[in-house]
Amino acid sequence: MKLRLIMFICSSLCLYACVQAPVIKGEEYAFIRSNYPIVKVNGNEVEPLYKLDIETGNNTLVIVYNTYRHDYYCTFSWNAEASTVYEVTDQGNRYPLTLYRWVRTNSLWASRLDPVDPLECVRKTRRENSADE
Numbered sequence: 001m002k003l004r005l006i007m008f009i010c011s012s013l014c015l016y017a018c019v020q021a022p023v024i025k026g027e028e029y030a031f032i033r034s035n036y037p038i039v040k041v042n043g044n045e046v047e048p049l050y051k052l053d054i055e056t057g058n059n060t061l062v063i064v065y066n067t068y069r070h071d072y073y074c075t076f077s078w079n080a081e082a083s084t085v086y087e088v089t090d091q092g093n094r095y096p097l098t099l100y101r102w103v104r105t106n107s108l109w110a111s112r113l114d115p116v117d118p119l120e121c122v123r124k125t126r127r128e129n130s131a132d133e
Helices: 002-017 126-132
Strands: 029-041 044-055 057-066 070-080 085-089 098-106 109-116 120-125
Touching (some): 029 070, 044 057
Antiparallel strands (some): 070 120
């Protein structure tokens, strides 16, 4: 009985651990996901989003990197390719956030390729953000 339970748990973990590419809206779209909120898309403010279908071509996003004392408003501009997945994360580079092209390597692994640095990351204190509202 214990062996069956252990086998069930292990097989369940394998199913949940599989890397799956997100479903893209259509051939003229790309997909972006972020560990931090996307607050502006091509000049338009949006409710904070973490996943977004974007049209192919030139795109500009503002993503907020939150820390305890500051918020960094990082602006990314790049040419999004059709049927491509992008990811923004904070993986210890020279800027708080970096945009990558995300590629599923196999069922257990994905690769981050072609890093894009932000055009700028404007730092605001939490107090400045409260005054803006």
